[in-house]
Amino acid sequence: MAVINPPTSPRNVLSTEGRTLTLSQVSLTLNMAIGTISGIGFLAFLINGIQQTYWQFYALAGISLITFLFSLNSALKNARGEYSDRDLGWANGFFSILGISTALLIDGAGLLVAVTYVIIALSLTSTLGLFRSGTLSLFLGLTTASIAALAGALSPLPQVQSETMIVILITILAMVVMIFILLGITQFVSTTLQIRLVTAFLAVLIVPLTIATSALSQTAIATNREQIQQNMIDAAEEVALSLDRFFENNLKVIQQEAKADVFSRYFENLKAGKREELDTAEIRMIFRVLELRESSERVYLSSYALLNAGGYNVYDTVQANRGKYEGRRAYFLVPYTTGKPYISPITFNPDGTSYFSFSAPVFNNQNEVVGVLRATYNTLVLQRFVTNYAELGGPNTHVIVFDENLIRLADTYQPEMIFTTVTALTPQQRAELIIQKRIPDLPMIRPVYNADLARFLQTSELNNGAILEIEEGNEGNEAQEKPEIAGVAPMKTMPWKVVFFQAEFDETPIRKSHTRVATVIATLLAYVLGFVAVGVSNVLASPLKDLANIARRIAAGDLKARSEVRTSDEFGTLATVFNQMAEQLEKLVSELEERVAQRTAELERRNQALTYRTNQLNTIAQVARGIVSAQELTRFLENVTELISDRFGFYHVGIFLLDANREYAVLRAANSPGGKRMLARSHMLKVGETGIVGYVTSTGQPRIALDVGQDAVFFNNPDLPTTRSEMALPLKVGEEIIGALDVQSEVPNAFSPEDLSVFTTLADQVAIAIYNNQLYNETLRALAEAQQLHRQYLQQEWAKEVQTHRHRGFRYTVKGVEPIHESLDWKDIEYVYETGKPYIFTETLDDQTQRAVMAVPISIRGETIGVIRVQDQGEARVWSDNELQAVQDVAQQVGVALETARLFEKTVHRAERERRVLEITGKIRSTNDPQEMLQIAAAELQRVLGASKAQIFLLSEDGEDTSSHGNGSGSKNGNE
Structure with missing residues (x-):
């Protein structure tokens, strides 16, 4: 395939933000994005096809694979710099077919695909608009997006529902948005005026239409929901009313039956001790008639019984119950004590069967209660009763009856959950209900059905019914896919509540219906307005595009480019002003080039000066660092002279120090060969007389000697014959001058006044180092002397110690x-x-x-x-x-x-x-007689020292000796 528009042509190269952008690079990025999306789609469709075996997934997988291969081929060519419009066109064409096919075959994918393709179209238009007109790509993108949206809404093919694919499409949409943002950040795309206008048109159309569609859908859903809710309330009230009729009718029947004369006569005969077979047969016949009375509920009638005043069962249709004591049961106590009929709560037998009873008092001729008539029903009658009303609310409805303890008494949806609670009972609550025989003493099925329903039934006070909407994911059960709507109504005859449920309320059909209509309308309007927006934007943006192209040419360096003024409107005015600005810019650039040349030369000069000054400061810093370790003075001074010479190019650097008498400045270090010869012969200068060094060491002021002037005579030094400039600086510690730093150059006028401040600082650092070195050496000498004295002391002391102990x-x-x-x-x-x-x-x-x-x-x-x-x-x-x-x-x-x-x-x-000594002193002080003091002193010294004799001699005024009386064994000499 021939390569169209080679990437090196100006038409396919764009310089932006200091870098070059080629059409091949842009196409490579777009093909990588298409390849990534189609590759993900291929894997997703193939995996779903294997799992669900729908042909739609295999078809989409095949299209995805073809798109991936075309985009891969185009990307490989782009990587080699071989951009081709045809390759990019094939990749985009199959990518469009993939999107439309996805919208046709996947339920709910139309809008997602349409939005994805709109963003892709905007990206392509923005990118290609940098190189050429992007109108065609925008038209094609809008067309593909519109077809995809209509295909999703009006698909003639069977669509597959797949939440996984919807999630993947949402992920791909997010990836496309992220890629678009990334391309914008990296400036691969540019939001041109055309893109902004088209986006604004579409936003003005789609956003209000989307909001209106959503509002209409929500209104329709709310209306349908309210209708269902009212139906559930009506159904619950109908079931509650029917149950109330059942209980009221049975209560009236038992009350009427209890008024039969045969019952009161039977009790009178029993009281009188008469029990005729005739009465028993009559009772048996009446109970038989009552049991066979036509009623659908009579099937669940367990027994009829007569209870006497003592509470004993005197007759029962169930022969096993005859003779049992039932005087503690509520169905006996209430009618017997109050004289009114009674309905008992549901009670459980030990065998697990449950029942409730209707009872009424039996009166004699004196209107006294002589017994109780009881009719017992199996609780299965309630389940049978509500089953007839299961479909009362419509399809997918069911009913549940709860007692005051929230125990299910009847349930048409889960009959196996009867006699369980909708909320968990505490052990104490369950024990109390078992004692009261309100629940069976059996292991409970997991009780929780819905916590919201339990709280509602426990706290609500119902008058004309109530509504409860049970959301998805009920506690205690698996999450429901769709919510349930419940209507609740209380009973009048019993403290029970009837709940009617509409299972799996599905708002999807309503929403889909409105969405389909809105999608068709929005797609058609968006397509028409899109074309209008593209046309209007081309008309409005054409002059601006021309100006943009001229601006690019000027930015590329073509300052002669000018825009053609075609109209006299704002665009014409803008073109005129732009041309004037270009002329001013050309003139300004010309002037700037001259200024830049001048500034460049100035900067070079300043840079050299700055480099020189930096070397000066670095040298000072190195000297300062050397001060810390400057223990050997001679080597330190030599390093300083060599460092200054190397850094600043001075051929001779010398350091002079004053002698002990401060009469001569003696050369102590130098770097040049002449300086070395001067060192060898101990070169010195008279302070205050010879050269500028003599001047500096005398006055303490720095001085510069140039090739001309009064100091030129100082250069007549045979060891340094090439000197043309000299600078000397005093070495001072405080106010004391200790020497001078002498710097000489072969260049005339090498030193400036600015150098004085830098080299003065350097000289001060050197002076400090010299002073510190002197102090250090003096300290070392003092320490050595102290150590030597201490060693001599130790030697003497230990020699005495050895002689003493022998x-x-x-x-x-x-x-x-x-x-x-x-x-x-x-x-x-x-x-x-x-x-x-x-x-x-x-x-x-x-x-x-x-x-x-x-x-x-x-x-x-x-x-x-x-x-x-x-x-x-x-x-x-x-x-x-x-x-x-x-x-x-x-x-x-x-x-x-x-x-x-x-x-x-x-x-x-x-x-x-x-x-x-103190003892002798004390004895001496014990007397005031001098002669006696002397005698005591001599005697004590003899005793303490163990001497054979002790004498004290005194000098007379004429210098002759006078001796005190001696002591010890010797003879006395002298006078007293």
């Missing part, structure tokens, strides 16, 4: 610890004392045996005061690192302990000496 050491043997008196001139001990390091060796004894020896220093603050020597007789013994470490740890602890003991002993001696 022990060379101590040895541990099997006999214990014993002092060492012999000489310890062993090589290992001498080595440890000299080096302060442990020593391990193997020693050979006189008997040629060997032993392993380890000597470890006992140190205090780096000063060795002793040695721990360990030896082992094992010939193969090798000291391990762990053993060495253990002995070293012990030696450390021993050193601390020995020093502590020495200090403690010294403290004790000092304390004893001070005590003796």
Whole structure:
């Protein structure tokens, strides 16, 4: 197939937002979207066809597969850049056939497909409108959408109902909307004026029509619902009225029957002790007649019975009941005590059968109650009774009768649920009802039918009936597909309620009918108005499209493009203004190009200056970082000179420091070869006299020397003959000048006043580093001196300690610890004392045996005061690192302990000496006689020191000695 409109042609290329967009890329995106949708549709249709075996699904699966293959083929060509209108047309054609077929064969799919195709048509029109006219694609999209909507509403083919497919179609619609939004975000589509106008036309038509259709559908549904609700109330009231008639008639019948003379005469004879066979036969005959009375309900009549005044069953049609005591039953007590007929509640026998009774009092001739006539019915009569009314409300209706405890008494929908409750009973409630024989003492069927119904029946006070709508998903049962509508009516004769239900109220036919009509009308109107909107939008948008094309040409760089003025209306005015704007733009662009060239040159110059200044700041930062670690001053100063030279291109950088007398500035660091020679001969400058360095170190003010001017003479340095510019800055700490930073360049006028602020900061950083280094070195010297004094002190003190105790050491043997008196001139001990390091060796004894020896220093603050020597007789013994470490740890602890003991002993001696001094002082102060004070002092000193003699000599005014009386064993010298 020939490729139409190659992608490289201008017609198929669009530049937007700084990127190039080709028609192949747009077509690839659209084909991927179509392929994705058709692929999902193929899988969905195929799976549903396998599960439900409908031919409609297989047909749609085949169409989906064909669409997928065509879109895949087109996408592959687009990926290679081979755009073809024919390929895109085939893919869109089969995609349209797929949509229309889906609307024809799937119930409820028409509108979803139509909306999907409208969005796709808008997407195609918006996208293709960037390259060419999109009117044709918009017409085709609207036509496809209209056909799909009409096909869904008026399909002549059998449609398949599938909720799964509806969900999938909704998902696809959501995907199409998301793709449309994504294309808009990525600017693959553009909402043109034509699209906006068509969308507005359709929205103005469809939105009100949709709202009106929905309102009409809801009105029709509500009307139908109200009619059904009223029918249910009427039916419930009719059943309640019929049940009331049944109970009222039976109550009247039993009351009339109880008035028969034969019953009162029978009781009188029993009271008199007469029981004639004739009376019994007559009673039997009357009961037989009563049982055979024509009535459909008489089939469920269990028994007739006569109860005497004592409550005993004297006669019963069921012979097994005769003679039983029934005096505690309500059907006996109420008529007997009140004299009025009575209807009993439903009661259960032990065998599980249930019944209710009609009873009436039997009066004698004196109008006294002499007994009770009872007629008992099986409760199945209620089920039989309401069954006749099951279809009273119409098809799919049923009736349920509830007693005051919400127990089902009759149910035409679920007869097996009779005698269960619609709400769960508590154990206490169920026990009470069993005691009252109101429910059977049997396992209950799951009781809950509908919680809403239970709450309604428990709380509602009914007068003329009530309505209850039971929504889907009733509690206790499986969710219903459609709701039920119920009418409730109370009974008058019993505290019971009758509920009539309309099962599965279906509003779908009503809604479909209105939707079908609205769809047909909306589709036809939308199609007509769509064509009108497209025509109107073309007329209105054509001048704007021309202006847009001219704008694109101008944006692409064609500033000579102008719009043709065809009319004098607003569009003509807009075209004229646009042309004027284009001319101004062309002129402005020309001027801007000139300005840009000028600004570019200026920016380059400023960029160079900024780069230079950045290098300056980086250099300062590096110097500042070096200050922290500047311990070796010489190396730091050399690094500073090299860093400044490398960063700024100065061929010579030197640092001068003042000497101790502050007379000369001595060169301490330089980077250039000439500077190195100057360093070698200890180059120095007189402060205040020689060069700008001398000036700076004298005044403390920076100075710049250029190639011309009064400072040019300073450049006559044979070691730096190429210098043409020089800058010197003082190195100051506070107000004290300690040196100067000298920077020289081979370029004339290399330094500007702006450089002074930067290099001044740099000089201050260097000065701080030098000052800190001096302080650091002084601190190190002071610390070394302190440590040396402390070591000397330790050596002296421990030498005294050894001389005092006269022990060379101590040895541990099997006999214990014993002092060492012999000489310890062993090589290992001498080595440890000299080096302060442990020593391990193997020693050979006189008997040629060997032993392993380890000597470890006992140190205090780096000063060795002793040695721990360990030896082992094992010939193969090798000291391990762990053993060495253990002995070293012990030696450390021993050193601390020995020093502590020495200090403690010294403290004790000092304390004893001070005590003796205080004691002697106290004795001396005990007298005021000087001669006696001297005698006491001499005597106490002799005693304390253990001396043989103590004398005190005094100097006379002429310098001659006078001696006090001596003490001790010697002779006396001098005068007193």
